[in-house]
Amino acid sequence: EAQVTQNPRYLITVTGKKLTVTCSQNMNHEYMSWYRQDPGLGLRQIYYSMNVEVTDKGDVPEGYKVSRKEKRNFPLILESPSPNQTSLYFCASSLLAGGEQYFGPGTRLTVT
Amino acid sequence: GESVGLHLPTLSVQEGDNSIINCAYSNSASDYFIWYKQESGKGPQFIIDIRSNMDKRQGQRVTVLLNKTVKHLSLQIAATQPGDSAVYFCAEKWTDSWGKLQFGAGTQVVVTP
Numbered sequence: 001e002a003q004v005t006q007n008p009r010y011l012i013t014v015t016g017k018k019l020t021v022t023c024s025q026n027m028n029h030e031y032m033s034w035y036r037q038d039p040g041l042g043l044r045q046i047y048y049s050m051n052v053e054v055t056d057k058g059d060v061p062e063g064y065k066v067s068r069k070e071k072r073n074f075p076l077i078l079e080s081p082s083p084n085q086t087s088l089y090f091c092a093s094s095l096l097a098g099g100e101q102y103f104g105p106g107t108r109l110t111v112t
Numbered sequence: 113g114e115s116v117g118l119h120l121p122t123l124s125v126q127e128g129d130n131s132i133i134n135c136a137y138s139n140s141a142s143d144y145f146i147w148y149k150q151e152s153g154k155g156p157q158f159i160i161d162i163r164s165n166m167d168k169r170q171g172q173r174v175t176v177l178l179n180k181t182v183k184h185l186s187l188q189i190a191a192t193q194p195g196d197s198a199v200y201f202c203a204e205k206w207t208d209s210w211g212k213l214q215f216g217a218g219t220q221v222v223v224t225p
Contacts, residue, residue: 004155031211042201043156043215050211058212090155097211098144103155 002027004104006091012110013081021076021107023091031097032074033058034066036087037106043090049074050097081111122220125196131189133219135202138183142204147176147187150199150218159187159200189221197223 004025013019025032033048035058045058049068063085065077074093078085088108092101125131137145143164148156162169162176162185169176175188185202199218206212 033211033213035215040217042217043203045212045214048211056211059214092155098205100146100158100161101156101213103157106153106155 002102004091004093004102006089006104006107008107009105010108012112014112015082016080019078019081019109021078021089021091021109023074023076023104024072025074025091025093025102026072027093027095027102028071029093029095029102030071031095031099031101032068032091032093033101034064034074034076035090035092036060036085037090038087046076046089048097081109083111085109086111121217122222124222124224125192127192127194127223127225129192131187131192131196131221133187133189133200133202133221135185135187135216136183137185137202137204139204139206139214140180140183141207143207144205145176145178145185146203146205146213147174147185148201148203148215149196150201152198156201192221192223194223194225197221 007022030051034046035043037043044060047066049055091104094101146161147159150156160171160176173190177186201218203213203215
């Protein structure tokens with residue numbers, strides 16, 4: 001089944017404790033992206049990747065890192081999480097940039 | 113910067129009626145627009161897209177209209193069903209930005225029996 005998977009689905013952590021949210025797609029898509037979703041603000045793009053080893057900042061990249069060493073994986077790294085990073089995070093992929101994106105199920109992160 | 117917005121945060125529609133969800137965008141350089149549907153507890157799901165060289169595009173029970181003159185995008189859902197209850201987002205891609213998408217805040221559609 002073609003899908004985008006994220007892990008974990010739920011995470012509660014403390015300020016400053018490094019964490020990684022994994023994202024994987026099995027559709028051989030070149031483009032992948034991370035978004036955060038907050039009430040009243042819609043989806044805001046954090047980082048995106050046009051292909052392996054090619055990443056770029058979205059609208060809200062501060063406090064986040066990403067890597068794209070393999071085509072299928074695009075992990076989101078929070079080196080030192082803060083409470084303002086409490087949010088619902090979505091990973092998405094598409095065959096090419098600017099095309100139909102497939103979204104993962106989301107990761108609910110709470111930073112205390 | 114310029115952003116995508118929606119006119120109505122909540123739309124209540126009677127089952128069987130047609131729904132119209134509106135979206136205003138301010139960047140005249142946008143060349144691609146997408147509508148997504150997000151059901152409670154799920155990730156957004158692609159509905160339909162349209163490129164800036166088109167005025168209208170139809171899918172199954174959905175139609176997207178693009179009015180570049182007034183920078184307005186709309187999604188029409190025919191014969192709205194209970195399963196159409198969700199949050200609907202429009203998103204735009206700027207011409208010079210292959211990777212970045214700008215999403216609106218979303219409209220909650222509630223289908224009543």
